[in-house]
Structures are given as C-alpha cells and as structure tokens.
Amino acid sequence: MSAEPKPSPARDKFHERMHSSHMYGLWELASQMTPNPQPKAIAYMWPWSELEPIIKASGEMVPVGEERRALQLFNPGLGGRWATTNNLIAAVQLLLPGEVARAHRHTPTAIRLIIEGSGAYTAVDGERVYMEPGDLILTPSWSWHDHGNETDKPIIWMDGLDIPLIASLDAMFFQFYSQAQVPTTRPANASKQLHGHTHLTPTWVKEKPRASPLLLYSWQQTREALDTLRAQEGSPHDGICLEYQHPQTGGPVMPTMSCKVQMLRPGERTRAHRHTGSAVYHIVQGEGETIIDGQRFSWNKGSIIAQPSWAVHEHANTSTKEDAVLFSINDTPVLESLGLYYEEEFTEGGGRQQVTSTFSSHP
Numbered sequence: 452m453s454a455e456p457k458p459s460p461a462r463d464k465f466h467e468r469m470h471s472s473h474m475y476g477l478w479e480l481a482s483q484m485t486p487n488p489q490p491k492a493i494a495y496m497w498p499w500s501e502l503e504p505i506i507k508a509s510g511e512m513v514p515v516g517e518e519r520r521a522l523q524l525f526n527p528g529l530g531g532r533w534a535t536t537n538n539l540i541a542a543v544q545l546l547l548p549g550e551v552a553r554a555h556r557h558t559p560t561a562i563r564l565i566i567e568g569s570g571a572y573t574a575v576d577g578e579r580v581y582m583e584p585g586d587l588i589l590t591p592s593w594s595w596h597d598h599g600n601e602t603d604k605p606i607i608w609m610d611g612l613d614i615p616l617i618a619s620l621d622a623m624f625f626q627f628y629s630q631a632q633v634p635t636t637r638p639a640n641a642s643k644q645l646h647g648h649t650h651l652t653p654t655w656v657k658e659k660p661r662a663s664p665l666l667l668y669s670w671q672q673t674r675e676a677l678d679t680l681r682a683q684e685g686s687p688h689d690g691i692c693l694e695y696q697h698p699q700t701g702g703p704v705m706p707t708m709s710c711k712v713q714m715l716r717p718g719e720r721t722r723a724h725r726h727t728g729s730a731v732y733h734i735v736q737g738e739g740e741t742i743i744d745g746q747r748f749s750w751n752k753g754s755i756i757a758q759p760s761w762a763v764h765e766h767a768n769t770s771t772k773e774d775a776v777l778f779s780i781n782d783t784p785v786l787e788s789l790g791l792y793y794e795e796e797f798t799e800g801g802g803r804q805q806v807t808s809t810f811s812s813h814p
C-alpha cells in the first residue's frame with residue numbers, strides 16, 4: 452500500500468492551474484475505472500397502489516395538451532435525470548374517452564404495454580393498432596404516432612423508451628406532425644395480419660426494417676404460449692421466460708430494446724444471477740417478490756420495478772395457487788451488439804460462474 456503523499460502547497464497550486472485550464476490528471480480519476488459496473492441508478496419499485504391514484508388524478512388535473520399525459524418514473528439514484536435506469540425510461544400514461552394525443556415522431560424507440568382499458572388505439576405510420584390489456588405495441592424510432600381513445604372508458608398503459616440512451620448519444624430528434632393525427636393509410640392492425648404468423652413470413656415483403664415490422668403482440672397469443680410451455684423446466688433465473696421476436700430476423704423487437712414476458716408458476720422461486728444491462732419490470736398479474744442486491748420488493752399487479760445493470764436479482768411467485776406474469780424491457784441488445792454483455796450466476800456454494808458472454812474472455 453502506498454503511503455499518503457505529504458502535503459505540498461506547490462503541488463496543490465499545480466493542480467489548481469491544471470484544473471483552471473480544463474485538464475485533470477488520470478491519477479485523480481483512477482477510482483472511476485471501477486473493477487465492475489457501479490450504476491448510479493438504484494433498484495426501486497413504484498407499487499401500483501401508489502401509481503394508480505396519481506395517474507387517475509392526473510386525468511382531472513392535467514389536460515392532454517401538446518404533450519402526453521404520461522408520468523415519467525425517475526430513478527431516485529439518478530439525481531433528477533429523465534431516466535428509470537441508465538438507458539431506459541418507463542412511464543404510465545392515461546388517455547380519457549374522446550381524447551387524442553397529437554401526432555409526433557422522435558428518434559427514441561417506444562413500446563406500450565397495455566395495463567387497463569380496451570379498444571383505444573396507437574396509430575403508427577398510418578396504421579391504427581388497437582389496444583387490449585397485456586398487448587405489446589411498438590413504435591419504432593422515427594415513426595409518426597398518435598394515440599386516440601374513441602371508447603367510453605379511460606385507457607392506461609406503460610410506455611418504455613430508450614430516451615436516456617439516445618440523449619447520451621446526442622442523437623435526439625423530435626418533430627410534431629402538421630395535424631393532430633396522421634391520416635389512416637392502412638387497415639387497422641395491418642402489421643398483425645401481415646407479420647403475426649409464427650414462423651410464416653410473407654415472401655413478397657423484401658424490406659427488413661431494423662425494428663420489428665409487427666407492431667402488435669397480442670396478449671392472447673402471449674398467454675397461449677406461456678400456457679403451452681407451462682410444463683417445461685424453463686430458465687433457472689427467469690422461469691418460463693419468452694423474448695418478443697422480430698418476425699423476419701428472430702432478433703429483439705428493437706435495435707436498442709428487447710421485451711420479455713415471464714411466467715412464474717405458483718410457488719416458483721428463481722436462482723439469482725446478474726448481468727450487464729438494466730431492466731424495468733411491469734407486473735401483468737399475480738403477486739410475488741423480486742430481490743435485487745439484497746433488497747426485497749414485494750409486488751402485485753401493476754407495480755413497476757427498476758433494476759440497474761449488474762445487480763444480483765431473483766424472482767419468486769409467493770402465491771401457491773395463481774401464476775405470476777412479469778413483462779419487462781431491457782437494453783441487452785445494445786450491450787450485446789457492442790460486445791459488452793456478460794452474465795453470471797451464483798452456485799450453491801456461493802461461487803460464481805459465467806453463463807453467457809459477448810466478452811472475448813472472462814472480465
């Protein structure tokens with residue numbers, strides 16, 4: 452161990468001079484080269500009991516104006532940054548009967564997971580995609596989109612976007628459309644008719660966009676898949692966990708964000724693991740707990756949980772009768788494509804072992 456250097460007024464003066472010229476010595480910054488990721492974002496939960504009254508009150512307090520009526524979930528560890536985890540933002544949005552959220556487009560990519568209400572729509576590039584609880588709806592980067600509710604009931608959904616990532620890349624672009632809504636140019640749910648057939652892809656469509664061309668992943672199909680797989684062993688870390696797939700490439704639905712759904716069967720508890728990349732979970736149904744870096748979050752339907760990169764986590768369904776289903780977004784595609792995805796699990800004896808990695812060797 453090196454001894455503390457002796458105080459030296461001359462050296463202090465040198466440092467002042469260096470800083471006033473906007474220079475820092477690497478010897479001052481060495482502690483920022485951490486041996487492993489040390490996110491500023493913390494593990495945090497917004498229980499539905501807290502989200503629901505606030506989102507409902509927002510309907511009385513705030514009109515749908517230029518912007519959406521969407522509550523952005525700020526991670527308490529990020530000092531007021533517009534972010535739920537380092538790279539992801541989650542929000543809860545309300546659209547009342549008769550309302551329209553005006554058309555715009557932006558480089559951040561968005562997904563919606565429908566929480567409550569039925570029959571409202573998100574229009575994406577001239578196609579109305581109708582919403583049912585549990586549906587996943589995509590809004591790829593730079594696609595025009597507006598939301599409309601022509602039903603007589605409010606609709607609530609979770610938004611998931613890569614805004615913090617796009618902001619840190621200084622690649623933010625945003626535009627309003629010239630009118631409140633983009634004219635409808637395609638039939639409702641057209642992308643589902645075209646691309647929504649598992650393993651059957653239309654041969655005449657030559658364009659393979661980076662984001663999935665399938666805009667609607669219906670809850671009915673998701674639920675059927677989970678049920679069909681019920682008897683499988685599943686993942687030791689995530690239970691019956693399915694990734695939503697780009698129908699033409701088999702890859703994640705968006706270049707920067709992947710979406711997953713996982714079923715924990717009654718009483719099921721997963722084994723702990725950790726990996727680079729962050730996630731935000733939304734509880735679709737059931738009750739249980741997620742332990743993140745030793746902190747226990749007891750959840751039920753509607754709750755939203757932020758999980759930072761490299762945090763050790765495990766999930767449990769605490770009901771002995773009902774399934775629990777968690778939907779989640781994550782930034783894994785970014786880490787994988789940059790060769791920065793690393794996952795490890797914990798063995799019975801308290802050791803660690805690599806599960807998968809896009810590193811060339813153990814970090």
Ligand SMILES: [Fe+2]
Pocket residue numbers: 555556557561596
């Ligand atoms: Fe938007």
Ligand SMILES: [Fe+2]
Pocket residue numbers: 688724726764
């Ligand atoms: Fe995980």
